[in-house]
Amino acid sequence: MKKTVFLTAMVATAFITLASCDNDNDSTAAKYITVSTSIGDMTRVATNDDGSQSFENGDQISVFAWTGNATVAPAAAERVVDNAINTLDNKVWKATPQMLWKDMTSTHYFIGVYPKFDAAVADLTKAAYALDPANQEKADMLVAVNSKGMKASENPVLLSFDHVMAQLTVNLSFRTQFGGAAKVTAVNAVGMADKATVNLLTKAVTADATQTTVSLGVTETNKSYRSIVVPQTGFKQIDIVIDGKTFTYTHANEISLASGKQTVVNLIVGRDEITLGSVNINPWGTGETLNGDALD
Incomplete structure (x- = not known):
């Protein structure tokens, strides 16, 4: 990641695109969720000479997903995706572990966080943050919430990241x-x-x-x-x-x-x-x- 940050930038946009692994007509089978990004000039992380910014190879985000109530943060056992680490590799986001839809009919809600969490997050309403002044890139926490909800047949899933610090x-x-x-x-x-x-x-x-x-x-x-x-x-x-x-x-x-x-x-x-x-x-x-x- 480039070291020049702090330019006029407020929102990063990530798209979750959906790739099926089996029969698309099967309404109950789990399908893969893969991540790709389309980032314009209202983004943050690496800064280019023209002032635009983008994610770079090796950048990592945490992704969470759940079904049910959009306004209630689920416990770890209730999450469809729980801190899946997505790493940008040659313009492709690769998830570990692989992210799957619960099914093809339920509405799913998403949270994305940059930088990624190194440890499990027990309570999504009380995620711990500690400032490291020597590491400004990781200090600049970005959070994206898709509370409108998406089904597996609807893509891409839009995540708009805001500065929270x-x-x-x-x-x-x-x-x-x-x-x-x-x-x-x-x-x-x-x-x-x-x-x-x-x-x-x-x-x-x-x-x-x-x-x-x-x-x-x-x-x-x-x-x-x-x-x-x-x-x-x-x-x-x-x-x-x-x-x-x-x-x-x-x-x-x-x-x-x-x-x-x-x-x-x-x-x-x-x-x-x-x-x-x-x-x-x-x-x-x-x-x-x-x-x-x-x-x-």
Whole structure:
């Protein structure tokens, strides 16, 4: 998978196409479910030179399917497909284990998750998530739900993946006191949850109560820093470490970190104070702007 991510992108589209293995007129026999993808410019994962994005060879997604009630997440024993790992291999998605329809007449409902789960998921309404700032690709969790339902005779099955985590970007500029030679060694989000549970059926994220410090990755040295983060309330503090000294910016109110949106904080750093240039809240695109200032 290419390493350049975080461009304007919100929805990835995967199609589940159906291939029968026996007689198509048999309404009770199980049929294979195979996965293929058709991904346009509103997608995410690998970023091309023109800004479009796509899945790449070796990418893996988890797929779940069930019958019955679309609004009730089934227990593991009731799932028709339970965390089948689909790997993209030369433009073809290959499932392990092979996915089968329960029958040809029942309505099936689907959940897709990127990246794939390494372990079984006991409760689809409480999937565990732990942020790894060093692995931004896996940190950017995508969830797709097809709750309208499909039968084996109807294809393809459309899965539209949404970002369920948030993204925080901090852009820095410096006053003349630094003489243009400020050396930033770290930009940290302080007082932030880095764990959560995700309801895969509703795409709702519940942040853990425990708070920690999340170090933002370098987008452009001394200028821009970014990380996927857990959507949450109450976040206010950003620390910038310059030449061994910590400059702290504390927002008067909480800085919004919303599911599927990018929050951009522009800070002007001086020797004695940090001034807030603006806060942009973007759905991985354009959004509103908040202005204000604060002292170190």
